[in-house]
Amino acid sequence: MLPDALIDRLRTARRIGVITGAGISAESGIQTYRGVGGLYDDPERGDRTVEALSAETVLSDPDRTWRVLAELARMAADAEPNAAHHALVEMEARAEAFTILTQNVDGLHAAAGTRNLIEIHGNIRNARCTRCPHRVRFEREDLMALDGTPPCPVCRSGLRPDAVLFGEMLPEREVAAMYRAFHVQPPEVVLWIGTSALFPYILDPLFTAQRHGNVTVEVNLERTDLSAEVDFALTGRAGDLVPAIAAVFGRDAAPECP
Numbered sequence: 001m002l003p004d005a006l007i008d009r010l011r012t013a014r015r016i017g018v019i020t021g022a023g024i025s026a027e028s029g030i031q032t033y034r035g036v037g038g039l040y041d042d043p044e045r046g047d048r049t050v051e052a053l054s055a056e057t058v059l060s061d062p063d064r065t066w067r068v069l070a071e072l073a074r075m076a077a078d079a080e081p082n083a084a085h086h087a088l089v090e091m092e093a094r095a096e097a098f099t100i101l102t103q104n105v106d107g108l109h110a111a112a113g114t115r116n117l118i119e120i121h122g123n124i125r126n127a128r129c130t131r132c133p134h135r136v137r138f139e140r141e142d143l144m145a146l147d148g149t150p151p152c153p154v155c156r157s158g159l160r161p162d163a164v165l166f167g168e169m170l171p172e173r174e175v176a177a178m179y180r181a182f183h184v185q186p187p188e189v190v191l192w193i194g195t196s197a198l199f200p201y202i203l204d205p206l207f208t209a210q211r212h213g214n215v216t217v218e219v220n221l222e223r224t225d226l227s228a229e230v231d232f233a234l235t236g237r238a239g240d241l242v243p244a245i246a247a248v249f250g251r252d253a254a255p256e257c258p
């Protein structure tokens with residue numbers, strides 16, 4: 001299933017950085033708003049979702065943002081981590097350094113047991129007050145039941161999602177964590193799963209890996225804009241390919257230097 005040249009590189013690697021997007025969650029039954037395997041077979045519905053989850057709408061009509069978030073939570077209610085999420089946990093246990101940077105807000109990596117996780121877009125269950133410093137983490141059921149803006153339990157102002165909405169800046173703390181994980185001591189293997197969006201934070205790890213001669217691998221259902229840039233573009237299901245990668249990763253790695 002994997003090319004021999006990739007297997008050789010994986011066997012001796014100890015440090016891996018992983019970047020995941022909607023494609024890995026799609027295999028858990030979470031629909032994406034856009035793109036391959038995506039939602040909304042009805043693109044107009046996808047566009048309305050994106051608009052509701054935007055920087056403008058959360059200011060002008062926060063009830064609409066919250067209703068769409070509640071709907072997304074209901075659609076994802078039965079989603080569980082899949083074989084790809086679990087294989088990544090297995091790799092983390094064996095790695096000297098391991099980081100997942102995810103664009104997903106569904107919490108499936110954390111649910112699977114990943115420890116070193118950067119949720120670059122935040123988490124759908126987190127909210128923060130628009131007036132005071134209070135933060136809230138919703139139970140899934142409470143989020144699903146929302147019909148409009150929930151009040152802050154401390155000051156009664158409206159809460160807003162503590163996730164990065166369309167048109168908003170990435171959170172500084174997560175960006176700094178990404179920099180440490182992918183630049184300060186670059187991983188020997190960088191693996192993209194279920195994402196092809198060429199955002200700067202997706203491309204930066206690619207260019208860093210290339211400068212250091214580290215290996216770059218993509219797992220997507222079909223070829224993407226990223227495919228021409230990486231060393232190995234693997235097409236197929238993450239649930240098949242990521243366990244195959246985990247099976248060989250670090251098997252022949254030299255012991256850690258004291």
Ligand SMILES: [Zn+2]
Nearest residue numbers: 129132152155
């Ligand atoms: Zn408050």
